[in-house]
Amino acid sequence: MVARFRAGDREAFLKVYDAYAGQVRPLVGRFFFRPFEREEAFQEVWLQVHRAAPTFDAARGGLLPWLRAVAANRCKELLRARGRRPELDLPLQDHDLVTTTDPEQSARATRMHTAIARFEASLSPDEAKVFRWSLLEERGHDEVARLSGMSPRRCKYLRMKLLVRAAADSELRRALGEVTSP
Amino acid sequence: MSLFFHRRAIVRAVAGELSADAEASLRAHLRTCTACRDYYDQLARVTEVLATAAGRADTRADDRARARLLVGLAAATGPRDRVAPRRWTWAAAGLVPAAALAVLFLRSAPHPEPAPYQAMRGGAETADGSAPALLIFASRKDTGTGHGPVRLVAEMPASGEARVSLDDYVQFSVRGLRAPAFVTVVGVDDAGEVHTYVPRAGIPPPHPAPSSAAISLGASIDLARGHRPGRLRIYGLLSAEPLAPERVRAAAAQVDRTRPGAPPLDLAVPQVSGLLTIAP
Numbered sequence: 001m002v003a004r005f006r007a008g009d010r011e012a013f014l015k016v017y018d019a020y021a022g023q024v025r026p027l028v029g030r031f032f033f034r035p036f037e038r039e040e041a042f043q044e045v046w047l048q049v050h051r052a053a054p055t056f057d058a059a060r061g062g063l064l065p066w067l068r069a070v071a072a073n074r075c076k077e078l079l080r081a082r083g084r085r086p087e088l089d090l091p092l093q094d095h096d097l098v099t100t101t102d103p104e105q106s107a108r109a110t111r112m113h114t115a116i117a118r119f120e121a122s123l124s125p126d127e128a129k130v131f132r133w134s135l136l137e138e139r140g141h142d143e144v145a146r147l148s149g150m151s152p153r154r155c156k157y158l159r160m161k162l163l164v165r166a167a168a169d170s171e172l173r174r175a176l177g178e179v180t181s182p
Numbered sequence: 183m184s185l186f187f188h189r190r191a192i193v194r195a196v197a198g199e200l201s202a203d204a205e206a207s208l209r210a211h212l213r214t215c216t217a218c219r220d221y222y223d224q225l226a227r228v229t230e231v232l233a234t235a236a237g238r239a240d241t242r243a244d245d246r247a248r249a250r251l252l253v254g255l256a257a258a259t260g261p262r263d264r265v266a267p268r269r270w271t272w273a274a275a276g277l278v279p280a281a282a283l284a285v286l287f288l289r290s291a292p293h294p295e296p297a298p299y300q301a302m303r304g305g306a307e308t309a310d311g312s313a314p315a316l317l318i319f320a321s322r323k324d325t326g327t328g329h330g331p332v333r334l335v336a337e338m339p340a341s342g343e344a345r346v347s348l349d350d351y352v353q354f355s356v357r358g359l360r361a362p363a364f365v366t367v368v369g370v371d372d373a374g375e376v377h378t379y380v381p382r383a384g385i386p387p388p389h390p391a392p393s394s395a396a397i398s399l400g401a402s403i404d405l406a407r408g409h410r411p412g413r414l415r416i417y418g419l420l421s422a423e424p425l426a427p428e429r430v431r432a433a434a435a436q437v438d439r440t441r442p443g444a445p446p447l448d449l450a451v452p453q454v455s456g457l458l459t460i461a462p
Contacts, residue, residue, distance in 0.1 A: 017251065035223045
């Protein structure tokens with residue numbers, strides 16, 4: 001599979017992507033805080049991985065460290081291209097990519113859960129169902145429709161409506177800001 | 183101002199309800215518009231954090247990222263993957279299917295098209311980073327002054343579905359062309375009736391030059407004449423040579439009205455399309 005990946009085989013590349021995207025994404029998130037920038041950078045990183053695949057040498061190390069190095073370098077290039085400097089000297093060890101818990105983080109998480117529960121309680125019964133099943137549990141529209149007795153179209157509409165309402169809810173925004181601000 | 187027109191598309195994009203071509207078009211806009219990008223970020227953070235709160239990955243965002251990567255890969259590896267390119271003016275104009283069609287036509291076309299036209303189709307963004315767009319302005323009829331204030335109701339394809347009423351005058355403009363192009367604008371209503379808005383009968387089609395400013399495509403149209411309430415699929419066709427009106431009407435008449443949105447016309451030219459809902 002590694003040989004096919006190095007040869008630029010698309011299927012092999014996608015297998016690598018599926019296996020490692022979840023581990024590369026947090027690293028990109030350390031360089032780019034805002035979702036849109038992060039998504040764009042994440043895409044650029046993987047296109048760079050595709051271009052650089054022939055240079056991967058399994059004898060010199062594993063695939064994940066190589067991917068991490070490519071990702072970090074690409075992110076720095078993107079920041080430089082935008083006239084920005086990386087704000088942190090980011091270490092690339094494994095443990096840095098794992099979320100650690102601390103008391104303050106726990107408190108923030110509690111406040112976020114409280115805000116979400118309060119927001120959910122303010123919704124009509126139909127909205128609460130869609131919020132829970134579609135936005136929180138991310139079930140498909142058809143499944144939500146079956147569970148709620150509403151049409152898939154209405155579920156889709158409510159999902160978008162609730163997304164906008166959630167983004168405009170001041171308490172929820174405050175709680176979200178706490179857990180998403182750098 | 184721009185956010186007003188892109189808000190719905192942004193919500194749909196974050197909710198994972200926007201088609202790939204429309205999302206590509208929106209993303210091209212987001213790269214250049216801070217207000218829209220801020221709104222996108224605001225909504226995207228909500229979905230991210232709700233996913234985190236529920237103790238799961240944001241799978242819809244993951245799926246969208248994978249889909250975008252596939253398109254990007256296709257652009258990087260060439261046409262063998264038969265996927266529309268990533269850096270797309272015409273995809274940015276909401277025209278991935280049309281661009282893919284156009285590529286196929288180009289492969290078999292016996293006569294290559296003039297260079298500026300190919301450049302238009304090529305997929306680079308305009309100098310200011312914007313994408314070609316068909317703008318629709320409307321103004322309510324006013325018995326005293328003739329018409330009320332002019333408002334921008336659509337910036338197709340990125341603005342999504344727009345609404346006007348039979349009491350409106352509408353006028354079309356184009357913005358963001360990369361090369362001079364002849365512009366044809368037609369509409370197809372739910373009953374299959376085809377309306378040709380640009381060019382008017384007996385008037386040569388407009389041939390605007392590349393510009394980041396909106397260029398008017400002619401006089402306004404009274405929707406009360408010949409229109410009925412309902413959906414109208416609007417197509418802006420951009421071509422190197424003037425298109426034969428009967429050919430355009432034939433293609434418009436054949437559009438599959440059972441498909442959602444405005445499916446591309448069977449014409450090998452770049453197209454900007456969108457839906458206009460006419461209220462009574």
